[in-house]
Amino acid sequence: MSSPVLSVRGLTTEFVTPAGVVRAVNDVSWDLFPGETLGVVGESGSGKSVTAMSILGLIQSPPGRITAGEILFEGRDLLTMPDKELRRLRGSEIGMIFQDPMTSLNPVLTVGAQISEALRLHDKKMSKNAARTRAIELLTMVGVPNPEGRVDQYPHEHSGGMRQRAMIAMAIANDPKVLIADEPTTALDVTIQAQVLDVLKTAKERTNAATILITHDLGLIAEHADRVVVMYGGKVVEVADVFSIFAAPRHPYTLGLMSSLPRLDVDLARLDPIPGAPPNLIDLPPGCSFHPRCRVSKGRERCRTEVPPLYDTGDGARAACHFTEEVPAEMAVVYREMGARLGSGGA
């Protein structure tokens, strides 16, 4: 395997709040390889977005602070890099697409001006006219109809889907090596979601950028990701390729996510939601933070006292569970309970 384009190593990001210190990202490590799409899944508050913000150095300080770890982009640590160099990478080598296109575009600048800005910030010699022409090209590429007219319009004259296309155009304007898409379709209508994802896919193929797709939508992961990182309570609990994650999850939390998801390939009588609520990050349960909700733990002492490391589960996959070898058997039990008749459903 080639060397990773982006490596997160032991990243820990905290927020100081009146109620206490929130460790939103806790010793997170993963690699992103050239050309791949890495899916990052987890519930709200699991640390997905904070990880992305940490990569770009966009954690507001105070209250936020990165207390440990390194983020290596092509071997250079983004966390210790001077601001000026980091700014040169942002928007050129690393592009970012945010969740809510309604609020992520500047309302007083035309869409074209905002795309041109992304271009001209990183190519000081580019003329205004050249940037405008390129902005029109980019809008065409992301499927904005009538790009010559649209380029001079303001964001409030565009629909949500159109704005997210413009955001994508902005993010890929400088052919980034890494593209971070943070819940890119969550704020959009279901019908628009599919279109925008297609655009994202095309954009990714054109630029061949390694993509980090942050989402809580397992359907998106199944369709678009090559490998998956599952986060829970600020920690990575499982890393595996997308087929293994869906076919044979090795962490009870991942199993819980799968069995709470309606599926087309398995005919289910009912779903099996994960009991309880996501943990309070100020006051995480001791040991494995998932143990109060875990169906594999069965109240065992070790789950309550010992924080599980990421165990190697073979084929480059890892899972943070003391009893990861019991998960496949548990999966069979869960699916039997849910009344699955494997193979009797759709494709």
Place this chain on the structure above:
Amino acid sequence: MKGTAAHIVRTLLLSLITLFGVSILIFLMLRVLPGDPARVLAGLNASEDQVARLRAELGLDDSLLAQYWSFITGVLTGDLGTSARTSAPVASEIGVRLPATLLLAIVATIIGTIAGVTAGVIAAVRRNSMVDHVISSVAMMGVSMPVYWLGLLLILLFAVTLGWLPAAGSGEPLSIVLPAVTLAAFSTALISRMTRASMLEVLGQDYVRTAEAKGAPPITVIMRHGLRNAFIPILTVISLQFGALLGGAVLTETVFGWPGIGRLLVDSIGARDFAVVQGIVLVYAAAFILLNVIVDVLYVVVDPRIRY
């Protein structure tokens, strides 16, 4: 832009009604004031006869309706009447002093805007830092310090002790510095508070984060993406302050002997010089309406979402 032009025409037409109302109000208010203009004008030693003659001459014996009629028909034909005190046409009395007041208000507003916006932006960007606290304290002082007190202190320091600037009058170009700075103190404080609050809100917006993610340097993020979006409420405060400066510079004009319209107004009220007071109030009202129209247009320039 077409809508904006129509909006301006509509506003100006409606403002005619406003001006008409203002003319009635000020006319009536002056008439209910205690004190007889003829007696004030005639002086302490005048005989009852002389006062009566003067009353007739000034038209004060006519009915209210007749007096108002002659006032408003005069205004409509461009004649604001004659000052009872100086016998000069009111229009020329105002014309002589208005430029001085305008100049003072404009210079003070420019100083207040530049200083206030700069201080507010710095306070917002460095919020809760030492700089922010210092700016907040100074702003608090600026809002609470009476202008005559601040004016006297400035005269004491810069004119008397240091001798750098003239203490009063308007004879030299530098004469405007002290009154303008004195007037600007309050505006600066107010504008800086508004800028800080507005900037803090805008800097937390998603599009500011987008700009940072694009690799924009802090100055671009703050000015191009931050301040421009934060500017609508700031613009409102600036325009309100400018309006207040036009009318409310009486104290400053008195302290610095500045030959502005504020002093003329106060003197004319004291002398019950009805024609001059009516004329000044009408000019103020017209100026405020014009100012509002200008600000409406500026809103459209600053924020493309605003359409009329």
